[in-house]
Amino acid sequence: MTEDKTPDQTAPQPAPEGQLAKTFEPAAIEARWYAHWEQSGLFRPARPDAVPFTIVNPPPNVTGSLHIGHALDNTLQDIVIRYERLRGKDALWVVGTDHAGIATQMVVERQLEARQDKRTNYTREQFIDKVWEWKAESGGTITGQLRRLGCSMDWSREQFTMDPHFTTAVVKVFVDLYNQGLIYRDKRLVNWDPKLKTAISDLEVETREIKGSFWHFRYPLADGITLANGADHIVVATTRPETMLADMAVAVNADDPRYQSVIGKFIEQPITGRRIPIVADEHADPELGSGAVKITPGHDFNDFEVGKRAGFKPADMLNMFDAEAKVVQTSDGLIPADFVGIDRFDARAQVVAQMKALGRLVTFSVTAKDGEVTEKDAEDRTIQTPFGDRGGVVIEPWLTDQWYVDAATLAQPPLQAVRDGRIEIVPKTWEKTFFNWMENIQPWCVSRQLWWGHRIPAWYGFDLRPDDSGTNGKTWVGHPDECTVFVATTFDDAKAQAEAFLKQIGDDHSEIIEAADKAEAIEQWNDIQRPIYSIWQDSDVLDTWFSSALWPFATLGWPQSSPSTCDGEGDRAAGVVEGHSTQAAPPSSLRAATSPSQVDGENLLARHYPNDLLISGFDILFFWDARMAMQGMHFMRDQNGEGVPPWKRLYLHGLVRAADGQKMSKSKGNVVDPLVLIDQFGADALRFFMAAMESQGRDVKMDERRVEGYRNFATKLWNAARFCQSNGISASSTLAAPDATLAVNKWIIGEVVDTLAELDKAMADLRFDAAANAIYHFVWDQFCDWYIELIKGAFDDETKAVAGWVLDQILVMLHPFMPFVTEELWHALGERDSELIVARWPEPGAAVDAAAKVEVEWLISLVGNLRGAKAELGIAPGAKLEAYLPEPSEATRAIISRNTGAIDRLARLSAIHFAPAPDGAAMQVGAGDANLIVPLDGVIDIAAEKARLTKALATSEKERDNIAKRLDNPAFVEKAKPEAIDKARADHAGHAAEATRLAAALARLG
Incomplete structure (x- = not known):
């Protein structure tokens, strides 16, 4: 049972002279063997003629450390890869880490804060250099911990999502998708973290139940109109009163008779004086509250959709917050000056106070137990509130310009691949969830307002049209924010696009230069001494899920024409033009530390794509797995141009929970450290x-x-x-x-x-x-x-x-x-x-061998049953007994005759007589088709043993029945804690099993 490959290095000796130690001590064994496997290159032995088998690890955050979920996920992967390696396959387990944009930037910023320093004291390039320094010194914690778990990953090809060869792939994907119309810039609502000052994904939002309030306000109808009941106002309710400063409509249901006469009319918002329309929309439910809903499309996801249906363009939707969630003036200038600059929660209190002063707050009478009646300004409510999992503050829906992927189009090929079996999801029960999400997928926001990450390869220049005024022949159209975008892999490519743009509008003379940002571009623009056209790169970076979506193929060398050379300085050059980087490239002093090892001249992409299997937690099915399927099938195609799924099977495992079934969390104190x-x-x-x-x-x-x-x-x-x-x-x-x-x-x-x-x-x-x-x-x-x-x-x-x-x-x-x-x-x-x-x-x-199986299992059955019977009756295990078998079958007689020594040694039966048993107390023991009788006279006190067993049986039956009554009581089952119910059921099962065992023992005694 050997492998053809003999390692160059001598295997470590397990113990002096090959003798095993008396005690199994795993620590030293684990350290010794893992080092030997890795140093000997045994995690991917050379098997060029073998069938390939490939898996990729879900890349853990470079900031992370091994938690119990990692332990489960990576253990399952290692079991598979070791199994396939033993079966002779060319088993490749691709390993690497994710640059974790937000998490990594936070780590470095905290280090700066500890030194009374901050990120903004540095240029972007200087700060990124500090991140790379941190990565070189401290970014390998989790990879060392994966080694302790025994993960047999191909560390010689370890990847990092910010390695230059990987960045080349990321930039190409972005540019290609943009050119194909599948990436676009749009103004939409995002989850905004006011502390981190960036958009975050749904995955990074955690919902908490917070005690809050539900206020009701009277919005006056404009132009002297009234409702059918004579009311001159409409009552609206909200948990976020501050957002009324940017209200743009009030929605009612078209079928609600209370409001049919005022649809299309206006309301005058009390604080801002803004005239806003009353619109009909199904979002307003006549059965809920007043049936009327205030609409703030710039600060609520549902309101955004209502606003679009009402005809408001996103560019015209009002925004009342800055990046720190402080109030700013809206474009119509109607927010009172005393609100501008204050925090959102201070604005909330101020809005409530002003509405109350205006007589527009609906109060509630509350009767206490002693009959005393008090007035309250709001209803008490438990509110599902979104928090950023890293910033720790309430997330604000915020209307911003972001980059989006047309996920609905990219989702179609993976949907079909699952339907026709090219992708098998295990367990199959997850297919329904997959279909439901992918069929209703929303645009994917891929831009983040960070410095660390893959910088978006887009440059902007002011939109121009010819001008006859004689001032350099240039003028802005409308506003400096109206820009032309040039999406390109490098600055030189963007510059070429800008040149073509200028020629198109008849400007062949302007010099094209790169500005650091828009502010610098405006300064350069205003320099009329020479004709220049400044372009500046987008300051945002890409969501880390965007880059990790390329993991199954970018780690194998794509998109280089020779994917077998997926690293080295040549790859770095492919992604960097001197002085103009589309990526956060590491300083030259750190390049060796961040570069993957050379590939042995083999075409990894052709050999190992598609991967055979992906093992993943179900919780990242949509955030990572589905996105890999979308990107993989879009960019990896067969000879017929059909998209090739990134893997053939997708295995989704569950979570590791605490012993009581609760989700593990630091706040609950039930987190388990796998390293411990x-x-x-x-x-x-x-x-x-x-x-x-x-x-x-x-x-x-x-x-x-x-x-x-x-x-x-x-x-x-x-x-x-x-x-x-x-x-x-x-x-x-x-x-x-x-x-x-x-x-x-x-x-x-x-x-x-x-x-x-x-x-x-x-x-x-x-x-x-x-x-x-x-x-x-x-x-x-x-x-x-x-x-x-x-x-x-x-x-x-x-x-x-x-x-x-x-x-x-x-x-x-x-x-x-x-x-x-x-x-x-x-x-x-x-x-x-x-x-x-x-x-x-x-x-x-x-x-x-069927006959041998019958013979040995007969012997095992005899020994096991006899030992159990002795234990039940209190007979010493070593006591020698005799047995009687009056009419054995020929097969049983032959088995006994061939195994007398084993029967004597293991069953402690000195003899088995093929004759009737003598009269007297005896126990019966079954084995195969035989029923052996073992006399007990002189072996135990029969009467005393019957009494002992009878008493013990009565006790067990009593306990069993008492617990059964508790479990049959609905009050206990409804009110008891789940763990108490589980314990009761376990206790009942234990006593029931003991009662059965004791009854069987009594039956043996006759």
């Missing part, structure tokens, strides 16, 4: 726990006791290997099963065959729990508990050969789950041609 668990129990134990608990479609509940149990499992295997080693059992020299004549050896070979089939099926189905349980039960039950017991004292050459072969099969099959202990044992058992990590997957070349 590794320190306590070893990486193998944690990995096996993750696999065994990963059941498709369900979250994983953290259970430290089970992790400890799998550490005990590793120890059991260690002790079994020590036992084999001490009895002359060593490494096998054959891939196929050895010849066997003894039933016990035929049986264990058959168990290997069955386990291997079960394991392969589970892995094919991505049933990690089933795969882990298959190898667990084979190792613990069949091999350690029974096979070793059955062969004790009978170590002939055949048995030694079979036992060594079976132990080898165990180490190989278990290796994907527990790589460290298996590699250590692999070498401890004898000389090897290769490390276990690159050994060959089992090929027993044998079948299950």
Whole structure:
């Protein structure tokens, strides 16, 4: 069972003279073997003729550290890649980290703040240099922690989403999509973080329940009109009164008879005096409140859509906040001066106070328990409030100019790929969610107001038209904000576009230069000493999800014409023109630290795209997985021009939750650190726990006791290997099963065959729990508990050969789950041609021997049932007994005759008589088709034992029935905490099982 490749370096020795230590200590083993695997290049051995198998890791944030979700996600990936590597495939696990725009910029800014410094004291380039310095010094924490987990990633090709070769891909994708009309600039509402002063994605918004208020206001009808009931106002309600400073309409339902006569009329907003129309829209529900809704399209997502339906262009929608959520004057100049410059929440209080002073606030009478009546200005409400997960402040819907991707168009090919099976989603139940989101997808905002990240490759120049005034023949059209955009991969390309633009309007003389920003461009423009045309690059950067969406193909060298050379200085040059960078390139002093290793001249893209599998948490299905599918199918096409999905299968796992099922969070104090668990129990134990608990479609509940149990499992295997080693059992020299004549050896070979089939099926189905349980039960039950017991004292050459072969099969099959202990044992058992990590997957070349299986399972059944019966009746385990079997079948008689020694040693039966049993108390023990009778006279006090069992049975039945009554009580089930109900059910099951066991014991006594 060896791999053709022999590593250049000598494998580390597991112990002096090859003898296993008495105690299994994982820490030293893990550090030693991981370093050896990586240094020897064994995470991707040279297999140019093998079938390729490829996965990519969801790139963790470069600022991050290993959390329990990473541990689950990366353990599952490592199990798959080690499994496929053992099966002889050219298994590539692409690894890297994400530059994490907001998170990384925050880390560096906090460092500056600690030194009483700030970002704005530096130029953009100087600050970016500081980020690269931080990345070189501290940005590799999580990659070291992934190594501790045992992840066999191809670190020689480690990627970073800000590496120049990757930036080249990002810039090309942006420019191509823009030229194809699939990226555009638009004025829309975004989630705005006033603390970070940037747009953020939905993923970065967390909703919290906040105690708040619900105010009702009277908006006066204009021009003396009234409602049908004579009222001269309409009542509107809001949780955000400050936004009325930018109200543009009041919406009512067209079918609401109260307001039909005033649709198309106007309201005069009390504070601003702004005349706003009453519009008909289904957003207004006649059954809710007054049935009328104030519409502020520049500061509410629903209102934005109502405003568009009402005919307001986004460019005309009023904006009342600046980037810090302080009040600014609207374009119509109607906000009173005393509001301008104050914070949004101060503005809220001031609006309420002024509306109350104007008599426009609707108050409420509240009666206390003692009958006292008080007036309140607002209703108390629990409000679902959006917060930025990093800035920690309330998110403001804000109307800004941003860059958007036409996600609806890009979503069509992935939708079809899932429908026709080119992308298989596992579990299949996630397909419905995928379809629902992708079919209703909204434009994707990809711009962020940061310095760290991929700078948007767009330059702006003032829109021009010929002017006969004689002043350089140039004039702005309308306003300096009206600009022409030049989207290009480099400044030189943008300059060429600007030249073409100037020629189009008849200007062949202006010099084109680059300004730092718009303000500098205006200064240059006003310099009439020479004809110049200034262009400046967009200051925004791209959302990190935009770049990570290219992960499956940009990491393999795309878009270079020779994707096999996806790094090095040549790639850097491809993305940078001297002095004019479209990216945040690292300083030259840091280039070696950020450059991936050279690729060995192979065409990675052609060989490893599409990837075979993506393993991902379901929580990033839309933010990452779906976007990879969109970008991959748009840019990677086959010979017929059809989009090629980035992977063939998408496996979505659940979350790791606390033991009580709650979501882990620092605020709850229930976060589990996987590194602490590794320190306590070893990486193998944690990995096996993750696999065994990963059941498709369900979250994983953290259970430290089970992790400890799998550490005990590793120890059991260690002790079994020590036992084999001490009895002359060593490494096998054959891939196929050895010849066997003894039933016990035929049986264990058959168990290997069955386990291997079960394991392969589970892995094919991505049933990690089933795969882990298959190898667990084979190792613990069949091999350690029974096979070793059955062969004790009978170590002939055949048995030694079979036992060594079976132990080898165990180490190989278990290796994907527990790589460290298996590699250590692999070498401890004898000389090897290769490390276990690159050994060959089992090929027993044998079948299950049905007769041997029946014989050994009969023996196991006898021993197990007899031991259980002794325990039930309080008989010492070592007590020797005799049994009677009056009319055995020929098959049973033959089994007994061939296994008398094992029956005596394991079942402690000195004899089995093929005759009727003597009269008297006896117990009956089943095995196969036989029912053995074991006399008990003189063995135990029958009367006393019956009394003991009867009393214990009554106690268990009483406890069982009492708990059953509690569970049948609706009041208990409705009011008790979930954990109390779970405990009650567990207790009931325990007492019920004990009652059954005791009843069976009494029945044995007759």
